[in-house]
Amino acid sequence: MTILIQKGHIIDPSRGIDGIGDVLIENGKIKEVRIQNTEYRSQKSNPPLPPFSKGGRGGITNSELKTINAEGMFVIPGLIDMHVHLREPGFEYKETIKTGTAAAIRGGFTTVSCMPNTFPINDNASVTEFIIRKSLDGLCTVLPIGAITKGQKGKELVEMGTMKDEGCIAFSDDGLPVMNSLIMRRALEYSKAFGLPIISHCEDLTLSEDGVMSEGLLSMTLGLRGIPAEAEQIMVFRDILLAELTRGKLHIAHVSTEGSVKLIRDAKRRGVNVTAETCPHYFSLTEDAVRNYDTNAKVNPPLRTKKDIEAIKEGLKDGTIDVIATDHAPHHRDEKLREFDLAPSGISGLETALGLSMKLVDEGVLTINQLAEKMSLNPARILGLLTPHLSSLITGPKGTLAVGSDADITILDTEKEVTVEASKFVSKGKNTPFDGWVLKGVSLITISKGRIHEWQ
Amino acid sequence: MLDKKDLLGIKELSVENINSILDTAAGFKDVLGRDIKKVPTLRGKTAVNLFFEPSTRTRTSFELAAKRLSTDVINFSVPTSSVVKGESLIDTALTVQALGADFIIIRHSSAGVPHLLAKKLRASVINAGDGTNEHPTQALLDAFTIREKKGRIEGLDIALVGDIIHSRVAKSNIYGLTKLGAKVRLIGPPTLIPREMEDIGVVVFHSIEEGLKDVDVVMMLRIQMERQGKGFFPSTEEYSKNWGLTPERLLLAKDDAIVMHPGPMNRGIEISSEIADGPKSVILEQVTNGLAVRMAVMYLLAGVRK
Amino acid sequence: MPKELFNKKDIDRALTRMAHEIIEKNKGIDRLCLVGIQRGGVHLARRLSSKIKEIEKKEIPVGSLDIALYRDDLSIRKGQAVLRKTDVPFEITDFKIILVDDVLFTGRSIRAAMDALMDLGRPATIQLAVLIDRGHRELPIKADYVGKNIPTSLSENVEVQLEEEGLEDRIIIEKVGMKE
Numbered sequence: 001m002t003i004l005i006q007k008g009h010i011i012d013p014s015r016g017i018d019g020i021g022d023v024l025i026e027n028g029k030i031k032e033v034r035i036q037n038t039e040y041r042s043q044k045s046n047p048p049l050p051p052f053s054k055g056g057r058g059g060i061t062n063s064e065l066k067t068i069n070a071e072g073m074f075v076i077p078g079l080i081d082m083h084v085h086l087r088e089p090g091f092e093y094k095e096t097i098k099t100g101t102a103a104a105i106r107g108g109f110t111t112v113s114c115m116p117n118t119f120p121i122n123d124n125a126s127v128t129e130f131i132i133r134k135s136l137d138g139l140c141t142v143l144p145i146g147a148i149t150k151g152q153k154g155k156e157l158v159e160m161g162t163m164k165d166e167g168c169i170a171f172s173d174d175g176l177p178v179m180n181s182l183i184m185r186r187a188l189e190y191s192k193a194f195g196l197p198i199i200s201h202c203e204d205l206t207l208s209e210d211g212v213m214s215e216g217l218l219s220m221t222l223g224l225r226g227i228p229a230e231a232e233q234i235m236v237f238r239d240i241l242l243a244e245l246t247r248g249k250l251h252i253a254h255v256s257t258e259g260s261v262k263l264i265r266d267a268k269r270r271g272v273n274v275t276a277e278t279c280p281h282y283f284s285l286t287e288d289a290v291r292n293y294d295t296n297a298k299v300n301p302p303l304r305t306k307k308d309i310e311a312i313k314e315g316l317k318d319g320t321i322d323v324i325a326t327d328h329a330p331h332h333r334d335e336k337l338r339e340f341d342l343a344p345s346g347i348s349g350l351e352t353a354l355g356l357s358m359k360l361v362d363e364g365v366l367t368i369n370q371l372a373e374k375m376s377l378n379p380a381r382i383l384g385l386l387t388p389h390l391s392s393l394i395t396g397p398k399g400t401l402a403v404g405s406d407a408d409i410t411i412l413d414t415e416k417e418v419t420v421e422a423s424k425f426v427s428k429g430k431n432t433p434f435d436g437w438v439l440k441g442v443s444l445i446t447i448s449k450g451r452i453h454e455w456q
Numbered sequence: 457m458l459d460k461k462d463l464l465g466i467k468e469l470s471v472e473n474i475n476s477i478l479d480t481a482a483g484f485k486d487v488l489g490r491d492i493k494k495v496p497t498l499r500g501k502t503a504v505n506l507f508f509e510p511s512t513r514t515r516t517s518f519e520l521a522a523k524r525l526s527t528d529v530i531n532f533s534v535p536t537s538s539v540v541k542g543e544s545l546i547d548t549a550l551t552v553q554a555l556g557a558d559f560i561i562i563r564h565s566s567a568g569v570p571h572l573l574a575k576k577l578r579a580s581v582i583n584a585g586d587g588t589n590e591h592p593t594q595a596l597l598d599a600f601t602i603r604e605k606k607g608r609i610e611g612l613d614i615a616l617v618g619d620i621i622h623s624r625v626a627k628s629n630i631y632g633l634t635k636l637g638a639k640v641r642l643i644g645p646p647t648l649i650p651r652e653m654e655d656i657g658v659v660v661f662h663s664i665e666e667g668l669k670d671v672d673v674v675m676m677l678r679i680q681m682e683r684q685g686k687g688f689f690p691s692t693e694e695y696s697k698n699w700g701l702t703p704e705r706l707l708l709a710k711d712d713a714i715v716m717h718p719g720p721m722n723r724g725i726e727i728s729s730e731i732a733d734g735p736k737s738v739i740l741e742q743v744t745n746g747l748a749v750r751m752a753v754m755y756l757l758a759g760v761r762k
Numbered sequence: 763m764p765k766e767l768f769n770k771k772d773i774d775r776a777l778t779r780m781a782h783e784i785i786e787k788n789k790g791i792d793r794l795c796l797v798g799i800q801r802g803g804v805h806l807a808r809r810l811s812s813k814i815k816e817i818e819k820k821e822i823p824v825g826s827l828d829i830a831l832y833r834d835d836l837s838i839r840k841g842q843a844v845l846r847k848t849d850v851p852f853e854i855t856d857f858k859i860i861l862v863d864d865v866l867f868t869g870r871s872i873r874a875a876m877d878a879l880m881d882l883g884r885p886a887t888i889q890l891a892v893l894i895d896r897g898h899r900e901l902p903i904k905a906d907y908v909g910k911n912i913p914t915s916l917s918e919n920v921e922v923q924l925e926e927e928g929l930e931d932r933i934i935i936e937k938v939g940m941k942e
Contacts, residue, residue, distance in 0.1 A: 223567035223589025293568030339566035483845030495831040759842030
């Protein structure tokens with residue numbers, strides 16, 4: 001099948017492209033990108049663009065052609081969410097790979113990497129294989145993240161090499177930290193052999209013990225146990241030092257505090273190989289969202305204060321935080337409709353991420369270019385998706401519109417306003433504190449695995 | 457007058473609300489002094505005690521209060537265990553409502569549970585204690601007791617002593633007494649008093665001798681033995697030695713100071729027997745007043761539900 | 763625009779007459795007591811008591827009765843009735859009680875007052891003294907002693923104003939619209 005996207009505002013940060021033009025796709029690969037004006041900035045390592053030739057589409061070899069009019073919309077490399085919980089195997093009542101990937105597509109994501117805290121845990125090659133097999137029918141690409149330790153118990157490392165061969169693109173014990181510093185050190189060292197990042201869920205469990213929201217005046221007045229910001233910062237600091245010691249590849253998941261941003265900024269300045277992600281709820285809501293014991297706003301790490309929001313926005317702006325990921329955590333309605341203490345943490349985030357992130361563009365915190373970096377290019381870079389893979393799973397580069405890369409495209413309308421309706425989410429998880437919010441920039445068209453998905 | 461159908465906490469009450477309850481409670485205390493202690497006012501209504509935490513005193517108090525108003529009472533004691541997978545909280549509450557409950561009096565170990573039920577149920581929800589959040593009727597009866605004994609609350613120096621951080625009684629009292637204009641002090645070890653307390657207008661003392669100087673009311677809180685193993689204080693002996701209320705320490709308060717305790721007491725640990733049984737103690741009156749206050753709460757809430 | 767029906771002198775004369783009637787009908791003041799219904803009847807009960815004392819040179823017990831908790835309209839009223847003082851500091855069992863109220867209207871307050879009294883003891887008899895009877899009874903209740911009978915319509919309101927409440931002694935009638 002051949003797809004022609006016309007007159008869109010093309011943004012490809014991997015090659016500094018920013019202009020109105022056309023994108024030609026053939027057989028699931030980018031065949032050609034043509035920009036109308038020569039306003040594009042200098043490219044990186046790819047060969048130069050062919051010059052703009054008047055008329056004709058050139059080079060179309062298939063008879064089946066689908067044209068998309070992208071006038072007034074932005075065309076960017078398909079968004080990559082490097083932190084989602086697809087819940088399968090084991091928790092299919094919350095979400096399945098099928099429903100989760102459909103939700104991803106709805107949210108504009110063409111690739112997701114799923115965390116291993118399933119049941120059984122993805123700590124061995126056969127679970128990895130199961131996930132990959134299930135994902136073949138999914139609407140978007142699924143790249144599994146393996147656990148760091150067996151059973152996520154924090155004691156023994158998993159067979160990273162074997163799991164990489166089966167398809168894992170990173171390792172994380174997410175949901176839990178690796179409390180034992182020696183094991184974390186070993187993980188960072190050992191993973192170097194395979195060139196894969198260790199994604200750390202930074203939480204000192206002894207400090208966060210039983211906590212259900214951010215610690216402070218509000219937690220005291222609500223009578224809820226608080227989690228101090230230091231519970232995150234202590235582990236961020238520790239992991240950074242271990243990354244420095246081992247020269248391993250560290251990626252810090254769901255950054256939520258001002259203190260963590262500062263630590264990461266300093267570490268980067270020192271040249272430590274560390275990258276970081278944050279989630280839309282950490283720059284959109286404060287702890288006030290739980291004031292009425294609303295479990296939809298119960299999340300781990302918890303929602304924090306205005307100061308933390310400001311620091312995270314600053315961190316996104318100056319590059320301290322590389323990625324916006326969702327930490328999509330769907331839960332069944334009954335699980336959230338209960339005592340605040342006992343409700344599971346998590347927000348179903350795939351379908352609101354782009355809209356919430358667009359607010360950053362509106363506020364002038366990020367340009368669309370930078371947004372595309374945070375949600376596509378940087379995740380691709382961190383997960384090693386910019387270069388072609390030899391595994392059967394990923395054939396071509398992602399996170400870029402270079403010729404020959406996978407035709408994963410997100411086309412978005414940044415003017416249209418949509419009211420969030422949780423009950424209509426594609427995901428099984430309707431647990432969101434953003435129900436009723438009016439957001440701009442809901443992806444209108446997502447192209448992935450050779451299929452086009454459109455929404456009004 | 458009350459303007460919401462539920463009593464979830466002192467935080468949600470205005471000063472007018474609180475005074476309304478206290479004034480009405482005075483009327484009911486009179487009723488309790490008569491031969492026939494019952495009035496037909498809420499005849500035909502049904503109150504359900506939904507207690508997820510064991511409690512005899514509070515539950516009995518609510519039960520009696522309801523009966524004095526000619527209301528029918530059902531007691532639902534749910535065994536507490538997060539391990540026991542049984543009916544969900546919401547299902548239990550909806551079942552109770554289906555039985556025709558007009559009042560649901562709930563005690564639970566998780567903060568926010570009464571708020572959740574209030575949203576989902578038509579009945580009037582009364583919070584009898586939710587985790588470490590609030591225990592509003594206790595604070596109301598404490599305020600009633602103080603007002604009765606001292607004639608007012610505004611301007612009084614009131615000291616709360618003990619495990620503030622885990623005490624919903626303390627929190628409700630702090631909110632209530634500060635709203636009514638009292639000067640509240642907290643006394644106890646730093647591990648038992650949250651840092652944030654000073655942000656809400658109370659003064660914190662770690663020395664009981666300093667804290668009790670010239671106070672009008674001393675409110676003792678129960679030391680929960682379960683807290684001992686977790687680093688909050690090294691031993692009950694140490695706690696008692698430093699923060700126990702002894703007759704010598706009580707002398708530092710005003711001559712006409714009163715001593716209160718929500719019960720049950722650990723005699724000899726946070727309060728000496730001599731004081732508990734002494735002339736300054738109003739501990740037993742608190743119990744009687746509790747009945748009047750709970751009757752007042754139900755009476756006033758019944759007026760909101762129309 | 764309220765219209766004055768009775769002035770201070772009218773009220774005083776009516777109360778004097780009622781005091782005489784009470785003593786006459788009960789053949790003296792033996793075992794007699796007055797209980798005023800909050801709020802309107804309380805002051806009137808005290809006034810009646812002083813008049814009786816003037817005549818008989820002896821005091822009889824006076825009490826006040828709050829009927830809020832015995833009302834029959836609790837589920838339809840807009841808000842809860844405010845509780846007032848019930849102060850009957852004497853044994854009423856075997857006594858002859860004169861219930862005193864300012865205005866007798868539907869009779870429901872009197873019904874509630876009788877139930878309240880029954881919970882305090884077992885009176886020998888209960889008689890009713892009211893300053894104004896404005897008609898429109900909804901229950902089979904009759905006053906034994908009446909200051910003045912005033913036929914009214916349901917769109918009117920009768921109010922007794924007394925010095926004890928800080929106003930001038932008088933009785934006024936006013937059009938207010940349908941009784942709720």
